[in-house]
Amino acid sequence: MKVLYWDGQGYCLFAKRLETGRFVWPISREGTATLTSAQLAMLLEGMDWRSPTRTTRPVAAG
Secondary structure (H helix, E strand, O other): OEEEEEOOOOEEEEEOOOOOOOOOOOOOOOOOOOOOHHHHHHHHOOEOOOOOOEOOOOOOOO
């Protein structure tokens, strides 16, 4: 996923790729999607932003 963000002085480009799982992309009728900062953070973490649970289970902890 690539995100363009305007910070007032120029554009910032952020890139993210999940090792496992998938991005849960919002459905857009107008061609653009609007997300809150919390929804974007969950999307980038690989979580389903519509219901905050992980899309993949952790393999091991510690």
